[in-house]
Structures are given as structure tokens and as C-alpha cells.
Amino acid sequence: MKEMKTPIINRVAAVAPYCLALLLLASVSVTAATNGTGFTWQYDAPHQQVTLTTEDMTVRVTTGGEVPHFLFWATNTTGTPAPVTYHVQFHQLIEFNDTNDDGTYTPGTDIVARPILSLAAIRWNFSGFITDQEDDTTTAVHFNFTLEEVQGPGYDDLFVQLRVHMNASSPDELKFDIVISGWPWAYPDTSLALRWDLMVQLPGQHTYQHAHQTHYENRTCSFDGAYFSYRNTANAGNTEVPVNSSIDEQTDRTRFYIVYPHFSDETLEHDPTIGLVAPTTPIPGDLVVLFVVGAGALACGVIAAFIIVRRRN
Numbered sequence: 001m002k003e004m005k006t007p008i009i010n011r012v013a014a015v016a017p018y019c020l021a022l023l024l025l026a027s028v029s030v031t032a033a034t035n036g037t038g039f040t041w042q043y044d045a046p047h048q049q050v051t052l053t054t055e056d057m058t059v060r061v062t063t064g065g066e067v068p069h070f071l072f073w074a075t076n077t078t079g080t081p082a083p084v085t086y087h088v089q090f091h092q093l094i095e096f097n098d099t100n101d102d103g104t105y106t107p108g109t110d111i112v113a114r115p116i117l118s119l120a121a122i123r124w125n126f127s128g129f130i131t132d133q134e135d136d137t138t139t140a141v142h143f144n145f146t147l148e149e150v151q152g153p154g155y156d157d158l159f160v161q162l163r164v165h166m167n168a169s170s171p172d173e174l175k176f177d178i179v180i181s182g183w184p185w186a187y188p189d190t191s192l193a194l195r196w197d198l199m200v201q202l203p204g205q206h207t208y209q210h211a212h213q214t215h216y217e218n219r220t221c222s223f224d225g226a227y228f229s230y231r232n233t234a235n236a237g238n239t240e241v242p243v244n245s246s247i248d249e250q251t252d253r254t255r256f257y258i259v260y261p262h263f264s265d266e267t268l269e270h271d272p273t274i275g276l277v278a279p280t281t282p283i284p285g286d287l288v289v290l291f292v293v294g295a296g297a298l299a300c301g302v303i304a305a306f307i308i309v310r311r312r313n
Contacts, residue, residue: 016237039052039141052166056171060072061164090162096191096193097189122160129143138168160220181265183263230243236260247257
């Protein structure tokens with residue numbers, strides 16, 4: 001099992017199984033909100049889903065050990081019209097040789113150097129929520145997905161973590177830190193591509209489609225009322241390395257490949273962002289603290305163990 005690098009997350013992991021067991025037995029949801037910030041966060045135990053909401057954007061994340069799957073949409077304060085839902089799924093890590101020397105990954109052209117690692121073969125550990133507070137006001141909400149185990153040999157030293165952040169100062173976007181170390185390189189001159197898929201779901205539709213009206217400018221991809229952007233460098237140890245990307249449009253999805261150069265045995269860290277182009281009207285008034293559970297004592301115990309509040313003085 002991979003050890004979380006943040007001590008406060010370790011404390012959550014130690015007590016989380018007991019709290020989750022209690023929640024599953026009770027078949028309840030836990031909701032918490034803070035005064036005056038527009039942040040709410042919820043854990044739905046029966047469906048193994050978490051939901052994070054700001055006045056502009058709502059994010060739902062599956063946490064059942066599957067491929068990390070994020071759904072996000074504009075927070076709808078009026079009920080009409082229904083918002084477009086965007087699905088983001090992280091799928092593969094691909095070591096490849098840049099055959100056509102274009103600095104990125106080209107499916108069907110570049111040579112794959114070792115078997116592609118499906119992220120579905122990874123058992124993921126969800127951290128629970130961490131909040132930053134200043135003077136009893138929530139300024140940010142964070143959570144992580146961390147590699148717990150890879151199904152298959154050859155990845156004993158691999159560490160992958162997706163650190164997710166939403167800040168009160170930018171309530172219409174979600175920021176990721178992608179952290180990778182211990183990759184078992186097959187060759188000393190290959191690159192690594194992270195594939196993730198974007199699927200657009202229109203109101204009232206049960207099928208997905210790829211992003212339309214795609215426009216690239218300054219490493220920002222705008223599409224259908226949302227966007228994806230990334231820094232053109234990542235940290236590999238104490239060195240900055242260049243980052244490139246490519247897209248592959250399918251009928252029901254758009255595949256993004258974020259490409260990192262060979263970073264040897266260093267720890268790679270990169271921070272792309274997804275968000276909405278046009279935020280909706282803010283929710284009026286203040287939100288109050290709310291706990292929805294079957295019993296008050298269970299609520300207090302679960303919230304204390306599952307949601308850790310880090311206060312910044």
C-alpha cells in the first residue's frame with residue numbers, strides 16, 4: 001500500500017474504514033456547509049459519491065476504487081435551463097517513443113514502449129475532504145486520490161496521486177496536482193503520456209458526445225462552455241521540464257494526452273485546471289451548517305473523523 005505524503009491525510013485514512021462502515025450500515029448521507037462562503041460538501045455512502053458545490057460550480061466524484069471520474073456543471077440556482085454536464089475520466093499512462101518527433105503523443109504513429117497501464121487496474125484511496133479556514137471562513141476545499149495497489153506485476157514502486165483543489169477565490173474552476181514517481185521506465189529516452197477523456201452530456205440526454213467548438217490558445221482548450229488549461233512546464237525534482245498535449249476526437253468523447261518528458265527517478269508534479277467559461281449567478285444569502293443523518297451522535301462522530309478542518313491562523 002502506498003503511503004500518503006500528507007500527515008493529516010494519514011489520520012483520515014486510519015479512521016475512515018470504521019466511519020464508512022457505520023455510514024453504510026445506516027444508509028445515510030452526510031452533508032456539511034459553512035457560513036458565508038458558498039462551499040458545501042457531501043458524502044453519499046450508499047452510492048460512494050462525493051459532491052462539492054460552490055455558488056458557480058458543482059463537482060461530483062466517484063470514490064469506489066474505480067477510475068477517477070469527475071462530473072462538473074454550472075450550479076443551477078433557478079432550475080431552468082438545465083446545465084450541461086461535463087465528465088472527466090483519467091484512463092491510461094502510456095510510455096512511448098516520439099516517432100514523428102512532434103513533442104507529443106500521436107496515437108497510431110508513436111511507438112508504445114511498454115504495455116499501457118490502465119488506471120482501472122489501480123485501486124484508489126480517496127482521502128476525504130480537507131478545508132482551509134481563516135477566521136472561521138472556508139477559503140478552500142481539497143481532496144486526493146492516491147494509488148493504493150496496481151493489479152499486475154512490475155509497478156511495486158509506482159506512486160500516483162491526484163490532488164484536487166477548489167478555492168473560494170475561483171469558485172468556477174477545479175485545479176489538479178498530478179504527482180507521479182517510481183515509473184518503471186522501459187527505455188532511457190521515452191516520454192510518458194497521461195490520457196484522460198472529456199465527455200459532454202446535454203440536458204435530458206443519457207448518451208455522451210465529444211466536445212464541440214474546440215479552440216486552443218495559450219495552452220487553454222475552450223469547448224462547449226467549459227475549458228481545460230495547463231502550465232507548459234512541470235516540476236521533476238528540482239528541475240522544470242516542458243509539457244505538451246494533444247487531442248484525439250472520438251464520436252462520444254475527446255481524448256486528451258498530457259505528455260511529460262523522461263523524468264527518470266524524480267517525482268513529477270504538474271497542475272492543470274478545468275472549469276466553466278461563464279459562471280452562473282451566485283447563490284443569494286448565507287449557507288448554514290447542516291447535518292443530515294439518521295442519528296445526531298453518528299453524525300458528529302463521522303463528521304469529526306471524515307472531514308478534517310485545518311485552521312490557518
